Amino acid sequence: MRLLSRKATCNTHGQDSSYFLGWEEYEKNPYDKVKNPNGIIQMGLAENQLSFDLLESWLAKNPDVSGFKRDGKSIFRELALFQDYHGLPLFKKALVDFMAEIRGNKVTFDPNHMVLTAGATSANETLMFCVAEEGDAFLLPTPYYPGFDRDLKWRTGVEIVPIQCTSSNNFRITESALEQAYQDARKRNLRVKGVLVTNPSNPLGTTLSRNEFDLLVDFIKDKETMHLISDEIYSGTVFSSPSFVSVMEILKEMTPNDAAKIWNRVHVVYSLSKDLGLPGFRVGAIYSENDAVVAAATKMSSFGLVSSQTQYLLAAMLSDNKFTKKYISENQKRLRRRQRMLVTGLQKAGIKCLKSNAGLFCWVDMRHLLCSNTFEAEMELWKKIVYQVGLNISPGSSCHCSEPGWFRVCFANMSQDTLNVAMKRVKNFVTDSTGAECGSSSACFTKSFSNWVFRLSSRDHRAPEER
Amino acid sequence: MLSRKASKDSHGQDSSYFQGWQEYEKNPYHPIQNPMGIIQMGLAENQLSFDLLESWLRRNSNTMALKKDGVSAFKDLALFQDYHGLPAFKEALVNFMTSMRGNKIKYSSDKLVLTAGATAANEILMFCLTDPGQAFILPTPYYPGFDRDLKWRTGAEIVPMHCSSSNGFRITRCALEQAYQLGQELNLKIKGVLVTNPSNPLGTTMTKTELNHLLDFAIDKNIHIVSDEIYSGTVFDCSSTTGFTSIMEVLNERNNNNYNNIRNHIHMVYSLSKDLGLPGFRVGLIYSNNEKVIAAATKMSSFALVSSQTQFMLSNLLSDAKFIKKYMVENQRRLKRRKDMLVRGLRKAGISCLRSNAGLFCWVDMRHLLSSDSFEAEKELWKRIVCEVGLNISPGSSCHCSQPGWFRICFANISEDALHLAMHRMKVFTSSIFSVRFPIIMMRKKSF
Numbered sequence: 069m070r071l072l073s074r075k076a077t078c079n080t081h082g083q084d085s086s087y088f089l090g091w092e093e094y095e096k097n098p099y100d101k102v103k104n105p106n107g108i109i110q111m112g113l114a115e116n117q118l119s120f121d122l123l124e125s126w127l128a129k130n131p132d133v134s135g136f137k138r139d140g141k142s143i144f145r146e147l148a149l150f151q152d153y154h155g156l157p158l159f160k161k162a163l164v165d166f167m168a169e170i171r172g173n174k175v176t177f178d179p180n181h182m183v184l185t186a187g188a189t190s191a192n193e194t195l196m197f198c199v200a201e202e203g204d205a206f207l208l209p210t211p212y213y214p215g216f217d218r219d220l221k222w223r224t225g226v227e228i229v230p231i232q233c234t235s236s237n238n239f240r241i242t243e244s245a246l247e248q249a250y251q252d253a254r255k256r257n258l259r260v261k262g263v264l265v266t267n268p269s270n271p272l273g274t275t276l277s278r279n280e281f282d283l284l285v286d287f288i289k290d291k292e293t294m295h296l297i298s299d300e301i302y303s304g305t306v307f308s309s310p311s312f313v314s315v316m317e318i319l320k321e322m323t324p325n326d327a328a329k330i331w332n333r334v335h336v337v338y339s340l341s342k343d344l345g346l347p348g349f350r351v352g353a354i355y356s357e358n359d360a361v362v363a364a365a366t367k368m369s370s371f372g373l374v375s376s377q378t379q380y381l382l383a384a385m386l387s388d389n390k391f392t393k394k395y396i397s398e399n400q401k402r403l404r405r406r407q408r409m410l411v412t413g414l415q416k417a418g419i420k421c422l423k424s425n426a427g428l429f430c431w432v433d434m435r436h437l438l439c440s441n442t443f444e445a446e447m448e449l450w451k452k453i454v455y456q457v458g459l460n461i462s463p464g465s466s467c468h469c470s471e472p473g474w475f476r477v478c479f480a481n482m483s484q485d486t487l488n489v490a491m492k493r494v495k496n497f498v499t500d501s502t503g504a505e506c507g508s509s510s511a512c513f514t515k516s517f518s519n520w521v522f523r524l525s526s527r528d529h530r531a532p533e534e535r
Numbered sequence: 536m537l538s539r540k541a542s543k544d545s546h547g548q549d550s551s552y553f554q555g556w557q558e559y560e561k562n563p564y565h566p567i568q569n570p571m572g573i574i575q576m577g578l579a580e581n582q583l584s585f586d587l588l589e590s591w592l593r594r595n596s597n598t599m600a601l602k603k604d605g606v607s608a609f610k611d612l613a614l615f616q617d618y619h620g621l622p623a624f625k626e627a628l629v630n631f632m633t634s635m636r637g638n639k640i641k642y643s644s645d646k647l648v649l650t651a652g653a654t655a656a657n658e659i660l661m662f663c664l665t666d667p668g669q670a671f672i673l674p675t676p677y678y679p680g681f682d683r684d685l686k687w688r689t690g691a692e693i694v695p696m697h698c699s700s701s702n703g704f705r706i707t708r709c710a711l712e713q714a715y716q717l718g719q720e721l722n723l724k725i726k727g728v729l730v731t732n733p734s735n736p737l738g739t740t741m742t743k744t745e746l747n748h749l750l751d752f753a754i755d756k757n758i759h760i761v762s763d764e765i766y767s768g769t770v771f772d773c774s775s776t777t778g779f780t781s782i783m784e785v786l787n788e789r790n791n792n793n794y795n796n797i798r799n800h801i802h803m804v805y806s807l808s809k810d811l812g813l814p815g816f817r818v819g820l821i822y823s824n825n826e827k828v829i830a831a832a833t834k835m836s837s838f839a840l841v842s843s844q845t846q847f848m849l850s851n852l853l854s855d856a857k858f859i860k861k862y863m864v865e866n867q868r869r870l871k872r873r874k875d876m877l878v879r880g881l882r883k884a885g886i887s888c889l890r891s892n893a894g895l896f897c898w899v900d901m902r903h904l905l906s907s908d909s910f911e912a913e914k915e916l917w918k919r920i921v922c923e924v925g926l927n928i929s930p931g932s933s934c935h936c937s938q939p940g941w942f943r944i945c946f947a948n949i950s951e952d953a954l955h956l957a958m959h960r961m962k963v964f965t966s967s968i969f970s971v972r973f974p975i976i977m978m979r980k981k982s983f
Binding site for chain 2: 070071072073074075076077115117120123124127131134135136142144145147148149150151186187189190193197198199200201202218219222223292293295333341345346347348349350360361364365367368370371372373374375376377378381
């Protein structure tokens, strides 16, 4: 008899993928402007580090909140004891208002339909437990966030069947791709319980079009056991047009007849990890009009409640409407600027990005740098970029992209200087690679590696003058 | 449309344990606003020592402002989502647990996994140690929440090991074997035994004899032991015969290299919800020598990480060894005093308790108040106590006790005044029962 469970000993946690391996390489040799200027620059982490100053200044102006005080009185005891899985009412109210604000107040949310969870990671898994059985499947458009392989499948036993999107139409979801995915699932004898989309998309950085929404709604409308889950954790990072359209807005715009068919099968996931840049505080949420889902998810949230200390702090912050308005707009401005920097920098290196209007990353087209149109070539290129160029970026294969040569490159988790260094390195790499033969892959590797090392050492020598 | 997990009542939250809670919510006692309301004695919370924590926080306001040595740690904490946990916090926890066990066991932070509460820790352990349909043996009576925490989403089963009042509800080798047999009959693969030590709802610590029985049993059957020690800091009677002994201590005493196998099969769960009275902050942990379990549990903790803001604050609190020592001693003194009040008060009402040395509750013997030796009678009595007497206490059946008439009564979550009032109400209640019964007894004597 096996002593540990299958879940504990298998690899379904998905953490052997390159997505995580690149992370490990970075950990061994992290870039530091002063201490390790030749180190690997982390561009694989979708974090928003651009607007902490705004949060810190708010905290400095509101010291009582972190000090467990309300109107001068200590509420430490109250918070220390508060473990109600219905969540701190003040916090849920503030959160739904914040979510409405992000959506231009075109939709409103009812705090009673919200379930708080320790991060979106927990929210997504909990939703799977609520709407699917072990062995059921969810359809996900590719490319998708690598973490879903663990979050949606590992402990739930649910399968993911990809909806293959391609660059031919900028990775938009098509009717035929949806149908194909559905048939693929049927062939594998899997019962499809729904579709999960990330909107705005990770890794594409684009928002779902109304056309795509129509397709999705049509797809699930008459299949009475199918759900639509919209992971909107990047909704506050939309920095240019087209503006963000939430699935809740789509529901609101539908005719009462149509809406009646699907309103209780549509669920939203949110989190403060991306918009506010607070992944460490573990704040996620499930929103659903389906009372049974809310009831079950609420009880399940016992396994991942949000610290009351954190709920209180963020309730105060998000209730400050003047602050949230200013934050949302300034944050988006900074994201837009950064994205422009990355796109321009890559352009100078002859590399194009998918046109994007959201997210903390770009979806970058490096197909022309591949030795061959294969995933093996993509892996080779990726290794070169990690080890030689010194940038940890995420290869499209780790996001289950159907075409080799695409990479996700993050722009909001480093300083402007570091981004500039990264762009210089890319430019040098491409300049050097052009002209190099792609016959033997190891030849490619050795030649560009030694050139890069040579260039770096001479640059080091010149560095003080360049400053 | 929804999963079976979402649709059924398999979450176990329809038990009377939760129903009493609901009654209380409708009519909660308040000394001024609702003096006739129901007094909550079903909630195992430790509310006795907040003043000590609050005074520490006042003296260390930088911690709450997320400052370390005057520098803001906000950004680092905001970004910190490493499932290996804040190193300083894990170190502080390890030192805390070591000193709590009188330095008899040395813990190390790389064998620790942080989780959002013991609720998450227990579920994660089940996911790591059992496949759906496999089972763990649990001695009864046990914490009602286990039916949800251990079974609901994991698909694991619980096989009860019935303990009885005949020997103070102690674990015997015989009862363990019987439970194992029961598992076989039900076609369930037993993967381990889970004990809560100190026990909820009994309030007793496991004796070395019991721990040795458990060890021998687990070695013999080649199964796991999970020791939920979330009440380990509430042991208020620390004399050598009645103090707290962890199972690892007993294993270490055996001093034999043949026990390497079992060393990898013992896992501990801890939390700050009971000892420090901080259930709202969601701090739990799994501790294990088994590398594979730690590796898997660490990844699973992604679904239940502890807020970095909270990790930071508590790592500073727990690192103040001088304060913590003082806190633990004073906390235990206050718990003992409260327990003694409850025991005395019940005795005056003609009710005895199981002799206990830990926990936030007593295991109370009301068998003599039952109209018959049945669980129906226990339910009747319980309803009367909630609705007539106005005390929300937990009936033994909700804890899967095999004998009717036992109740768990909490003493650390209410004020002293409320406790006195509760005892007064109890005395009035039992007096009224006895005054009704007494004439009948008199009559019987006459006819003889």
